[in-house]
Amino acid sequence: xxxxxxxxxxxxxxxxxxxxxxxxxxxxxxxxxxxxxxxxxxxxxxxxxxxxxxxxxxxxxxxxxxxxxxxxxxxxxxxxxxxxxxxxxxxxxxxxxxxxxxxxxxxxxxxxxxxxxxxxxxxxxxxxxxxxxxxxxxxxxxxxxxxxxxxxxxxxxxxxxxxxxxxxxxxxxxxxxxxxxxxxxxxxxxxxxxxxxxxxxxxxxxxxxxxxxxxxxxxxxxxxxxxxxxxxxxxxxxxxxxxxxxxxxxxxxxxxxxxxxxxxxxxxxxxxxxxxxxxxxxxxxxxxxxxxxxxxxxxxxxxxxxxxxxxxxxxxxxxxxxxxxxxxxxxxxxxxxxxxxxxxxxxxxxxxxxxxxxxxxxxxxxxxxxxxxxxxxxxxxxxxxxxxxxxxxxxxxxxxxxxxxxxxxxxxxxxxxxxxxxxxxxxxxxxxxxxxxxxxxxxxxxxxxxxxxxxxxxxxxxxxxxxxxxxxxxxxxxxxxxxxxxxxxxxxxxxxxxxxxxxxxxxxxxxxxxxxxxxxxxxxxxxxxxxxxxxxxxxxxxxxxxxxxxxxxxxxxxxxxxxxxxxxxxxxxxxxxxxxxxxxxxxxxxxxxxxxxxxxxxxxxxxxxxxxxxxxxxxxxxxxxxxxxxxxxxxxxxxxxxxx
RNA sequence: GCCAGCGUAGCUCAAUCGGCAGAGCGGCGCAUUCGUAAUGCGUAGGUUGGGGGUUCGAGUCCCUUCGCUGGCUCCA
Numbered sequence: 001x002x003x004x005x006x007x008x009x010x011x012x013x014x015x016x017x018x019x020x021x022x023x024x025x026x027x028x029x030x031x032x033x034x035x036x037x038x039x040x041x042x043x044x045x046x047x048x049x050x051x052x053x054x055x056x057x058x059x060x061x062x063x064x065x066x067x068x069x070x071x072x073x074x075x076x077x078x079x080x081x082x083x084x085x086x087x088x089x090x091x092x093x094x095x096x097x098x099x100x101x102x103x104x105x106x107x108x109x110x111x112x113x114x115x116x117x118x119x120x121x122x123x124x125x126x127x128x129x130x131x132x133x134x135x136x137x138x139x140x141x142x143x144x145x146x147x148x149x150x151x152x153x154x155x156x157x158x159x160x161x162x163x164x165x166x167x168x169x170x171x172x173x174x175x176x177x178x179x180x181x182x183x184x185x186x187x188x189x190x191x192x193x194x195x196x197x198x199x200x201x202x203x204x205x206x207x208x209x210x211x212x213x214x215x216x217x218x219x220x221x222x223x224x225x226x227x228x229x230x231x232x233x234x235x236x237x238x239x240x241x242x243x244x245x246x247x248x249x250x251x252x253x254x255x256x257x258x259x260x261x262x263x264x265x266x267x268x269x270x271x272x273x274x275x276x277x278x279x280x281x282x283x284x285x286x287x288x289x290x291x292x293x294x295x296x297x298x299x300x301x302x303x304x305x306x307x308x309x310x311x312x313x314x315x316x317x318x319x320x321x322x323x324x325x326x327x328x329x330x331x332x333x334x335x336x337x338x339x340x341x342x343x344x345x346x347x348x349x350x351x352x353x354x355x356x357x358x359x360x361x362x363x364x365x366x367x368x369x370x371x372x373x374x375x376x377x378x379x380x381x382x383x384x385x386x387x388x389x390x391x392x393x394x395x396x397x398x399x400x401x402x403x404x405x406x407x408x409x410x411x412x413x414x415x416x417x418x419x420x421x422x423x424x425x426x427x428x429x430x431x432x433x434x435x436x437x438x439x440x441x442x443x444x445x446x447x448x449x450x451x452x453x454x455x456x457x458x459x460x461x462x463x464x465x466x467x468x469x470x471x472x473x474x475x476x477x478x479x480x481x482x483x484x485x486x487x488x489x490x491x492x493x494x495x496x497x498x499x500x501x502x503x504x505x506x507x508x509x510x511x512x513x514x515x516x517x518x519x520x521x522x523x524x525x526x527x528x529x530x531x532x533x534x535x536x537x538x539x540x541x542x543x544x545x546x547x548x549x550x551x552x553x554x555x556x557x558x559x560x561x562x563x564x565x566x567x568x569x570x571x572x573x574x575x576x577x578x579x580x581x582x583x584x585x586x587x588x589x590x591x592x593x594x595x596x597x598x599x600x601x602x603x604x605x606x607x608x609x610x611x612x613x614x615x616x617x618x619x620x621x622x623x624x625x626x627x628x629x630x631x632x633x634x635x636x637x638x639x640x641x642x643x644x
Numbered sequence: 645g646c647c648a649g650c651g652u653a654g655c656u657c658a659a660u661c662g663g664c665a666g667a668g669c670g671g672c673g674c675a676u677u678c679g680u681a682a683u684g685c686g687u688a689g690g691u692u693g694g695g696g697g698u699u700c701g702a703g704u705c706c707c708u709u710c711g712c713u714g715g716c717u718c719c720a
Contacts, residue, residue, distance in 0.1 A: 103715095115649055115714095201715030202647025209717045213647050216715070244713095249655085257711050258693075316719085361720090366645045367711085369718065381720070466720090478720055515720045547677040574677075582681035596679060608680055 001050065005038075008056035018048035022187075025057055033057040034191070035068045035184045042067060044184030046137035060191060060223065070097035072135070072186040073125075073195055073221040074104045079177035080124035081106055081113070081217075092179065093156045093205060093214045099474075100231065101220035105203050107156070113215045118197040121217070125195065132190025133175040137183060145169045145180065154180075156205060156214075194228040195221035241472035243525040244372035250530050250587065252521075252538070253373060262370040262377035264518055269538035272567065273524075274380075274517055276536050278358055280410070280634065281382050281514065288403055290356035290384055295336030297360060301326035306491055307335045308427050312460040316363045333359035334485075334510055337385040338492045346496040351506060352388035352396050358517070359383045372522055374477055379516040386509040387494075393507055397443035397465070397482060400511045404467060404480045407513050412636055413527055416476065417449050418466045420457035427461055428487045436484040437463040461485045462510075472526040479515035479523065484508075531588045531610060534627065535634040541568040541627065542584045543605075546577055546596035553600045557593060557620060564628060585610050590638065591627065607640065615640055 006012045010028055021036030022045040035058040036043050042064060043049075058064045074095035082090045085108055093105030106113065113121075140148070142161060149158040157180045161169055172181045174189050186192070197219040205211035222228040239245070247253045252270035255263065266274060282292065298320065304310050309317065309331065318329040330336065337355045346353065362378045369375055386396050408415060419440060422433040440463055444451050451465070458464050467480035485508040495503040514520035524532065534540050541561060545554040551572050558570045571580050577594070584592050593605040598617070605623055607615040623640075630639040 112648075199714050200648055203716045204646075207717075209646070213716075215647065218715080261711065363719085366718070368645060368647095368716085370712090375719070379720070383720095481720065512720070519720060544680090546679060549677080574675095576676090576678055576683055577680065578678085579682055580680095585681060592680085594680065598679085606679080612681070614680055 003050060003052045005049065005052065006054045008054070015050075018050040020048050021045045021055065021057070024055070030057050032059060034060050034065050034186050037064065042184055044137055045187065047183070060186075067097045068184050069186055069192040069223075070102040070221050071095075071184070072189065073097075073192060073219065074102040075172065075174065075177070075179055075181070075185065076125050076128050076189055077102075077121065077197070077217060077219060078104050078106070078179060079128055079174065080121045082177060083124055084117075084120060085111060085113075088153075091154055091156055093203075093216075094160070095179075101198070101218060103216050103218045105156075105205070105214040105216045107212065107214050113200050113217065115200055118200065118217070122195075122197050125197075126193075128175070128189050129193055130190070131175065132188050134188050135185050136173040137185070138171040138173055138178070139168050140171060142167050142169055145171070149180070192221055192223060194223065194225050195219055196228060196232060235473070238472040238474075241526045241529045242372075243374070243472075243522040246525050246530045247373065247522070250525075250538075252525065255372070261367070262365060262375075264373045264376060264378075270521070272538040273521060273532065273536050277514065277517060277521065278382075281407070284403060284406065285354075285356050285382075285384070288354070288399065290354040293337065293340055293355050293357045295333060295340065295357060295359065296330070297362075298327045298329055299335065301328050303335050303339075304328045307338075307488060308461060308491060309335075312425055312427065316365070318362050318364060329362045330359070331361050331363045332510075333357050333361065333381065333383045334385055334488060334508070335492075338488065338494060338508075341387060341494055342492065346387070346494075346506075348389065348496055348498050351496060352386050352392050353506075354384055354386045356382075356384040373518040374471065374522045376516075376518055379518040381512045381516055382514045383510070383512045386511065387489075387496075387506040388509065389496075389504075390507055393439045393484070393509070394443050394446070396509055397440060397484075398447055400482050400509070400513075401443065401447045401449065401465075404482075404513050408467075410634060410636075411524065411527065413469055413523070415467045415469050415479075417444070417451040418454050418457075418468065419444065419451050420454040420459075420464050420466060422463060423456045423458050423460065425460055426458070428490075432486045433458075433463060436486060440465050440482070440484060459483050459485075459510075461487045469523050471523065477519060477523065479520055480513050481511065481515060483510040485510055531590075533634065533636050534590045534638065535631045537567070537588070537590050539567050539569055539587070539589050540631070541566060541591045541593060542589045543568065543570045543593045543595060544577065544580050544584070545570075545572055546594065548572075550595050550597070550600065554593075554595050557595065557605065560620070561624060564624065566624075566627060566631070581608065585612060591623075591640070593623070609638070609640070 002014060002016055004012055004014050007024065007028065021043060025033045033045055036045055037056045037058060038049060039053040074097065078092055078095055089109045089111060091107040095104030145161050146158060149161060161180060169180060170182060171178050172183060172185050197217055199218045201216050202213045203216040204213050220231060222231060251267050252273065253264045253266045256265060313331060317331050320327050340355060358380050360380050365375060365377050388396050421437055444465060462483050462485040464481055464483035466478045468476040468478050470476055489505045489508050494506060496506050498504050543554045543557050545551045554570050558568055561568045571584065573580060581592060588610050590610055592608040594608060595605055599605055603620060604617040605620050606617050607623060609615060626639045
């Protein structure tokens with residue numbers, strides 16, 4: 001047996017016997033490695049290697065090391081939990097490193113972990129760090145490991161081992177604590193000292209709600225104190241952008257939890273923003289050849305039986321009845337659009353037929369999932385259904401992708417794209433699903449979008465492409481969705497006439513770009529931290545007369561700009577100038593026009609931005625032209641000299 | 645829905661061990677007419693989420709219900 005390893009910054013070495021990265025590093029005089037990258041996989045330094053490959057060493061300061069030390073931190077936490085609650089009372093689930101931190105799932109027999117306990121656990125973790133325990137990697141024959149786990153009553157670990165294919169499994173041991181684990185881990189528990197436990201929550205074993213619920217502790221860890229503090233501060237800062245906080249504070253919406261949990265009441269300000277969003281969307285949809293519809297909110301239950309919602313979506317629907325007739329409040333707009341489609345004969349010449357609607361839908365959502373206006377029970381979709389021939393599918397999907405890119409670029413945020421395939425609970429043949437999935441893939445590739453695949457996450461009627469946007473706390477939310485559907489046209493038996501006079505079934509593409517206006521609005525609030533671009537700002541300009549004798553002039557400005565459809569208000573409150581400026585700035589009004597004696601004399605306005613910058617005086621006409629242009633262009637930036 | 649925590653004035657938060665429900669901001673009133681982030685004084689505002697219980701006495705302890713937060717599952 002002989003194999004070669006190419007070590008970065010050294011050269012190629014030949015070995016006859018299995019060797020660990022640690023031993024290689026020692027031989028070559030590299031010190032203090034915490035992990036090794038071997039053929040692009042992060043390895044524990046104690047893992048014996050016996051094959052050709054390329055290796056580079058990972059040191060504590062390297063970015064790749066975070067995964068390793070956070071994983072070790074999860075073990076330290078588990079060790080602390082066991083010390084506190086007693087070995088016989090703790091059953092371990094899984095404990096991986098995640099983005100920015102780590103977690104571990106526990107079952108505490110006849111007990112529970114509360115937020116208060118986190119301090120206690122942190123204290124014990126600090127002890128373990130102080131003890132600087134040596135971490136050992138142990139290989140064990142699977143049968144023996146199963147026996148051991150049975151003896152220790154570690155039912156979850158047992159399940160994990162039974163699902164491992166190899167004959168040998170690995171454990172990591174630090175002091176009295178041993179855990180089934182693939183690794184990699186640090187050489188000892190004393191290397192990373194700065195950590196914080198963040199929260200405790202429930203998590204189903206293996207993510208399945210039929211399984212028991214374990215308790216999950218989330219934490220984070222960093223090499224130096226500053227990084228930890230910066231991270232904790234960034235969480236605090238992000239919380240200030242939270243739309244649930246900013247929305248009511250900026251008077252955009254309220255949620256009345258007593259009378260309508262999971263429903264948003266948009267105030268005048270919020271409605272203004274939504275109207276602007278809809279206006280923008282309508283313009284683009286018209287340009288892209290969509291026809292706007294309005295369809296009923298309440299339709300017969302029978303309709304929903306035909307559509308398949310009754311069989312696959314009933315749990316999420318609201319029902320009502322009158323005169324012994326049962327009705328459903330629509331959870332989707334598709335059946336309504338199909339009724340319009342069916343209302344007259346369709347020729348191949350009419351296709352693709354793009355029906356668009358700002359459709360208000362209601363879906364029952366379990367109480368625990370509601371979240372501000374990101375996840376509600378009633379929302380408005382910028383929904384459309386494209387009816388087309390099978391040949392037109394790819395082009396139509398690409399059209400939607402382009403429209404999506406166009407809309408996103410207006411706001412300037414990043415997104416990720418996912419393709420979701422056939423779920424367990426689905427309608428129709430697998431062959432149809434495969435064809436549809438291929439069409440979506442092909443469109444994605446032609447559009448040059450990189451994407452990840454979510455197996456089994458599609459809608460019940462077809463596979464879909466989703467665009468996700470990050471919220472202020474790093475959670476991803478689905479906005480745009482493009483779903484292919486070969487099934488609903490069949491169930492409703494809709495057809496078009498082909499050139500040869502035959503009746504053929506169209507393909508249906510369900511798509512929404514904002515997704516839900518509520519969610520998109522919420523994302524915007526967080527993205528701009530409430531300081532919307534001027535075209536979206538509920539109030540675009542405030543005029544502040546310095547003293548009563550300036551009110552008349554201020555009113556003139558107000559009336560003039562208002563006549564130009566600029567959203568302007570006058571602040572003639574009997575308060576000091578400083579007080580009003582502070583108040584208007586907190587409300588994030590893009591421009592404040594201050595008028596006093598000087599301005600009246602020169603027919604100017606003094607301009608102050610919501611960032612507190614004094615832009616000096618300007619002729620009213622010049623200001624008017626600039627802001628009008630800024631609004632017309634729906635500019636992300638101000639045209640008056642600084643970032644909007 | 646599930647696990648844990650939380651729910652006091654419009655908002656942010658006090659109220660010791662179970663012992664008279666309070667403050668700041670905001671609102672309202674009066675005075676102040678002011679040049680780029682908070683003028684001063686006064687005043688109203690509460691069934692402590694709802695219901696039940698323990699107790700001489702409950703914001704505080706127990707039960708229940710509704711809601712919220714963090715996650716899990718689910719989803720636009």
